[in-house]
Amino acid sequence: MSGNVPASTRTLRVLTFLATQPGPVPMERIASAVGLPRSSTYHLLRAMIDEGFVVHLPEEKRYGLGVAAFEIGSAYLRHDPLERLARPLLAQLVAEVGQTAHLGVLHGRELVYLLKEQPPRPVTLVTDVGVRLPATLTASGRALLAALPPAQVRALFPSPETFVRRTDQGPQTLSQLRRLLADERQQGFAIEESHVTAGVTSVASAALDHAGHPVAAISVSFRSDAIAPGERFLLARRVRQAADALTRRLRG
Structure with a gap:
């Protein structure tokens, strides 16, 4: 993914990817699916967690859709x-x-x-x-x-x-x-x-x-x-x- 792609587009691509998965997935799969470096994916996921769109399952080291996404x-x-x-x-x-x-x-x-x-x-x-x-x-x-x-x-x-x-x-x-x-x-x-x-x-x-x-x-x-x-x-x-x-x- 090009560095000049807006953050909003990256966010929507993460949501779209998670919505197609049968359950929470590791961050590496998210980064690969949306074409982002691991560090950028981490910061994006943290922001989405803060807003309720993503939930982190620490024991499994996986991420899934949050309550806000369901809303x-x-x-x-x-x-x-x-x-x-x-x-x-x-x-x-x-x-x-x-x-x-x-x-x-x-x-x-x-x-x-x-x-x-x-x-x-x-x-x-x-x-x-x-x-x-x-x-x-x-x-x-x-x-x-x-x-x-x-x-x-x-x-x-x-x-x-x-x-x-x-x-x-x-x-x-x-x-x-x-x-x-x-x-x-x-x-x-x-x-x-x-x-x-x-x-x-x-x-x-x-x-x-x-x-x-x-x-x-x-x-x-x-x-x-x-x-x-x-x-x-x-x-x-x-x-x-x-x-x-x-x-x-x-x-x-």
């Missing part, structure tokens, strides 16, 4: 096209299952609700459009986290202080979150009961882009006593079908 990506996803693609799928889902459905995206460590479709007599929920909740406590947030590389999840939740408690339920450490995400990844959907609101259960599944990265999650929320545990699998399968349909729409 930028989430802001893009909140634009109209995603909502237009998802809205008819949510409306159809609500008509079939008779429960409230949401579309949500990750915003750093939080889950942001973009759309909400309700049946004629909906359950009162805190999950309205624009509301942010801890991603680890919501079914939608965990469905998205389960589709991220494990190293990126570790970068988002590096310490116990990054976990939030609302109803004394839900994961409180990275090891607890990892086990939960592994189970939910295997079953193809996430489920939470009373983690956000006592007596309310949600199931969710993630929609993926062309590269297999999670873009948004579709969820259904209902009173826990309204649907028997044995019937929740059927509901979760229908939610997964809606998320798969959104995946196909996103991939064109």
